[in-house]
Amino acid sequence: MSSSPLEFLARRLSQRAPLSEDDVAAVSSLPHTVRIVHAATYLVREGEPPKPYCALVISGMAFRHKLTVLGARQIVSLHLRGDILDLQHLFLNIADHSVQALTELDVAEIDREALREVALARPAIGQALWIEGLVDASIYREWVLNVGRRDARARIAHILCEIAIRMHAAEIIEAERFQLPMTQEQLGDATGLTSVHVNRTMKALAADGLIEQAGRWISIRDWNGIRREGDFNPLYLHLDQVAPHFGRPLSALFSRRG
Template sequence: MVRSAIADTALEALIRKLESTSDLTEEERRAIQKLPVSIRPLAPSQDLVADGERPVQCGLLVEGWSYRYKLLAEGRRQILSFHVAGDTPDLQSLHLDELDHGVAALTSCTFALIPHDSLRHLTRTFPDVAALLWRETLIDAGIFRAWIAAIGRRSAYGGIAHLFCELYLRQEAVGLAADHRCPMPVRQTDLADAMGLTSVHINRVLKEMRDADLITFERRELVIRDWKRLCDAAEFDPTYLHLKNLAA
């Protein structure tokens, strides 16, 4: 069977993501490129996996944005993380029988689905790749800790500034952003659900940032006009992202 070009693109995205924090040998790259994948497009708000499901495959995000979330009483939503191309937001399902949260599309997006059995074979054959995937989950945990600190102890202004710094660097690391400009399809309602704030509060903080000439938005792009001042406002230390090259 001839593989689709998008399947190859998907696995290249995974390789770029892994190599943004560590190194792969040529043999390891080839093994990843041979993984079997099926392609699944999602519409905005459509679930990749729902809370309580028992997945048999992991979803690698090829294009678009997705997010992890938890639904609370009366349909209230807490967004737990945002994800860009190269991320595998349900990687934990490789070792956890049942997910305790959902993963959904933020924008129209495309996932490459990789069977658990194939990933397990890859990690048994290449222990260093297993270590890199484990490292990805540890970095994920670091991002969770940074979000908890932002929601619990930072001001709304500092928390949003911190999120913008993080999302820029994560995209820059995989070639999706440069020159302090990056895609930003996140709506104010999404920011509110991520930061535990109201949309009105989010709107007010974004206006303050624009008035301070820190950021602007252009056609669903975030333009960071003063990186140093944004980092200062966020008290941003990128160590928790463990990126090899920090060009920002």
């Protein structure tokens, strides 16, 4: 990432909509503070007013979730470098879900009111932020399908495919091996499975030669195989508007594939 996280944000938004030099300067000059957020810290809490800033992820991973009245948790999306964590509440008065740090995060806290003003005053920036929100909504729809209509094996395979592709698109990893900073319980909360079922499914995927697991490290051994197993089609990620540099065929991303 650039020495200035706001310059990085300006480049990212320029990939979603054509920004003028003045638009880029307006984004790059937004008031912000860079800070470290410890793992498990809440950045947004359901039922509370949004904080006076929107956090841009510089490094690390976060997740969105909702709780039932009995405390059961459903993780509804993951977020990594370049994602804005509270864009959904930019124009809402009360948060309808929570956002929590999965790992330690470096974030740029962008003044919420200033971001709202620049989005309304500059249509191209507003369009780019709108596309950000639309891509998030597309991911939510895919996650609903994943939990509602795929079996356990496909759910786990699908989420591993998504994480690998998004890490590549964000230029976090270049090889087929990546670190999955999620416990089996958290994977279960993302896929509607128990931690025991997650454990069995991961072992089965490894036994079939689709992945290799060493602690938190996952290696994709057969990309085409795990993609088929997970019913994975990256269309919902809209990579053409999220990471235009991501031009290689998906089958060429991993050196080991079926």
